[in-house]
Amino acid sequence: MATGRHHRPATSRSRGIPEATVARLPLYLRALMALSERSVPTVSSEELASAAGVNSAKLRKDFSYLGSYGTRGVGYDVEYLVYQISRELGLTQDWPVVIVGIGNLGAALANYGGFASRGFRVAALIDADPALTGKPVAGIPVQHTDELETIISENGVSIGVIATPAGAAQQVCDRLVAAGITSILNFAPTVLSVPEGVDVRKVDLSIELQILAFHEQRKAGEELPGAEEEVDPAPHPVSPPAATVTKRETKRDGRDSNRDSGRGTGRDAKRPDSGPDGDLPAVMPA
Amino acid sequence: MATGRHHRPATSRSRGIPEATVARLPLYLRALMALSERSVPTVSSEELASAAGVNSAKLRKDFSYLGSYGTRGVGYDVEYLVYQISRELGLTQDWPVVIVGIGNLGAALANYGGFASRGFRVAALIDADPALTGKPVAGIPVQHTDELETIISENGVSIGVIATPAGAAQQVCDRLVAAGITSILNFAPTVLSVPEGVDVRKVDLSIELQILAFHEQRKAGEELPGAEEEVDPAPHPVSPPAATVTKRETKRDGRDSNRDSGRGTGRDAKRPDSGPDGDLPAVMPA
DNA sequence: TAGATTGTTAATCGATTAACAATC
DNA sequence: TAGATTGTTAATCGATTAACAATC
Structure with a gap:
């Protein structure tokens, strides 16, 4: 995921296009350009939403921030919409x-x-x-x-x-x-x-992969109902001000190795050659 | 920005970590690993939030989904938190x-x-x-x-x-x-x-750049108060069913070239060699 | 006219954040 | 104890979506 920090509120002053909408305009534009290449003259919100991978109500709402560029009963003119979105995004300039x-x-x-x-x-x-x-x-x-x-x-x-x-x-x-x-x-x-x-x-x-790994891990745990429900029973392991000298012990204490119980059995295609408790990386990526 | 589609609701069943929180865990992890390299023993939510570029209340809320891993009056044990987040993300396995x-x-x-x-x-x-x-x-x-x-x-x-x-x-x-x-x-x-x-x-x-371009364009327009406020005065230009034959005309009609009025003057470092109305790309990227 | 589809409303949902009681 | 900082509450805000009146 990309993190954007902007100097104005999420809904900007002029014509007030929500940030989430701005982030989707390029998706619509890509889908529209593909239709344009195939010389498709018009497209409905349903068709275009499907091509862009979003909900059609969301798409119509998004377009409503740009103006009324559709025609009821008909749909949107592909070329016109390509142009309007390009213009909104500032892509008509170099x-x-x-x-x-x-x-x-x-x-x-x-x-x-x-x-x-x-x-x-x-x-x-x-x-x-x-x-x-x-x-x-x-x-x-x-x-x-x-x-x-x-x-x-x-x-x-x-x-x-x-x-x-x-x-x-x-x-x-x-x-x-x-x-x-x-x-x-x-x-x-x-x-x-x-x-x-x-x-x-x-x-x-790397962040994208980590997010995928989170979900992947959940999928694996899911096949054993209740396996992931166990809440870590122990309170904080050390008194933090003294933690400096016991860092490694903290990280490797007995409770932590419990976490593997019941995981990884449901889908044995995972973890082909890792030990029961993979080591943590010690370095930052370049 | 990345678009994730998942087969479960944004708040997943087991322990229910919101999707937005999951997406930030890698950020926290990176900041924590940097602290770990410098052998910093503990960190406050304020310090860590600043390093990760987020609000400290948000960080504490995020961590609260994982458990109570901090110590009031003290902060978080860096190594312990590195381990807990890694485990949550599934990074302790290969x-x-x-x-x-x-x-x-x-x-x-x-x-x-x-x-x-x-x-x-x-x-x-x-x-x-x-x-x-x-x-x-x-x-x-x-x-x-x-x-x-x-x-x-x-x-x-x-x-x-x-x-x-x-x-x-x-x-x-x-x-x-x-x-x-x-x-x-x-x-x-x-x-x-x-x-x-x-x-x-x-x-x-390409999408990330397009989102930047949108904001960049707004910045340029901002220096002329009201310049971007003008709402496209004309209704839909063509009756869409007939649009196929008039596509190029639609895109190039008089009204569209109005949009440039008053833009680009505030910050003349922009658009060094583009014409008054840049052509739209006709092809999709590879 | 009948059918189709937009544009908009309103309800709902999730995310953010200030504030502060709990507590180390 | 006094000071610091967490964990949580609750208010607020923004985003999503079903539904449907408007209208081509």
């Missing part, structure tokens, strides 16, 4: 973006076709590694971090993508903001702190 | 994952350190291109799509990552599900249809 951090992910982003096709133009690729400078990635020569401020001001860039390691992200962020960037898409696994007026959205690959 | 589609993005994912460090293990890389078969990526030889079913059953994989082009995603998804996968992380820009009981989470790079 948005130069810079990508900072041209590792595997940065290169993947540079090559991602979805950017160019929706009004986003990769204005520059920036990396701190001098060995990369000048090397073309997706046909664009990588520029050195030293040039960051110049690139941003000369190209009028207002959107920056951070694909650096976590350790460099805040520093890069600060420079981007100082150079005039007001929207940041952050792929580094860190919380960025930004001044008022700067939007940050976060894409975190 | 989760083998397969990545399907080893293009730029797939390779980036294979190399992403955040997977391995949190109980996720890349069990296999799969691609349909025979030229890639056997070629190592992130030290793991790519296997051919033909082997998909075998790989999944032999490794007991329950989580699949789809990083293929949009056109191949549903087909890959169907095969993954048929082979026993019950959780899918989808990077392809398509809505996947899956049977009941299969979770899909979606990461969409």
Whole structure:
């Protein structure tokens, strides 16, 4: 999930489109563009909702914030709606973006076709590694971090993508903001702190997997009714002020190993080679 | 933003942790692991909330769903909380994952350190291109799509990552599900249809940028009070059943070009080389 | 006109947050 | 004990959705 912090309330002043609606407009747009390619002239809220994977009442409600672009008894004109949503999202103008951090992910982003096709133009690729400078990635020569401020001001860039390691992200962020960037898409696994007026959205690959793991675990436990119901019976294990010296013991005390009771038997395709109690990772990802 | 569809209500039966809370647990975990690395013994809800970028009341409420793991007047024991959250998320066990589609993005994912460090293990890389078969990526030889079913059953994989082009995603998804996968992380820009009981989470790079663009556009318009307030004065432009032949006209009629009035003047760093009315993209991203 | 489908209402649900009693 | 901080309550807010009148 992406976390967005905005400097205005969820329902913005002008015409007041709820944040949840804004987040769905790109989904509708994609579905509409697919219909447009197939030259489908009109679409009903039911059909479009199904294509976008949402409830049709929600879709109609969402569209009602944009205006009355449908026709009762008929549906929505595909081309007209594509245009109205594009306009609402600001995609009818050109948005130069810079990508900072041209590792595997940065290169993947540079090559991602979805950017160019929706009004986003990769204005520059920036990396701190001098060995990369000048090397073309997706046909664009990588520029050195030293040039960051110049690139941003000369190209009028207002959107920056951070694909650096976590350790460099805040520093890069600060420079981007100082150079005039007001929207940041952050792929580094860190919380960025930004001044008022700067939007940050976060894409975190590891977090998505962790959420899936949570549900996956629940599915496995579900086949043994009541197995997950057991509430940890012991109170807090240690008196926290003394916890520093007993950290490892706290984590590995007897009660904790109880948790595995009755799990993992229902679906034996899981956990092929893990021990009964997997070790916790000690390091943060890069 | 990622869209998750689950086969149970947002508040699940056993111990009932709200979906919004589950989505934040990885954030807390990351912040806690950073504290753990610095050997910080305890942390208050205020400190931790600040590190995770959330409200402290929300954090305490979130933790209350897990149990009473804090100490009044003191705070939370870092190690103990790391362990409890890890356990809740299912990260104390090993989760083998397969990545399907080893293009730029797939390779980036294979190399992403955040997977391995949190109980996720890349069990296999799969691609349909025979030229890639056997070629190592992130030290793991790519296997051919033909082997998909075998790989999944032999490794007991329950989580699949789809990083293929949009056109191949549903087909890959169907095969993954048929082979026993019950959780899918989808990077392809398509809505996947899956049977009941299969979770899909979606990461969409282009959508995140579009949401940023929306806010960016609003920021620009804001500097001219009232400029964005103007409501489209014209009713629906065409009688939709006849729209097929007039599609382009609909999109380009006089009223639509009005929308640009008064925009872009406040912040002239924007739109360095776009025309007054950028063309809409006609194609879907790969 | 009859059928279809939008746009909107209102009820419901879930999430957020300030406030504070409990308690270490 | 006094100070600090949790865990929980309750109010508020935003999002979802069924239902249906409006209307093409």
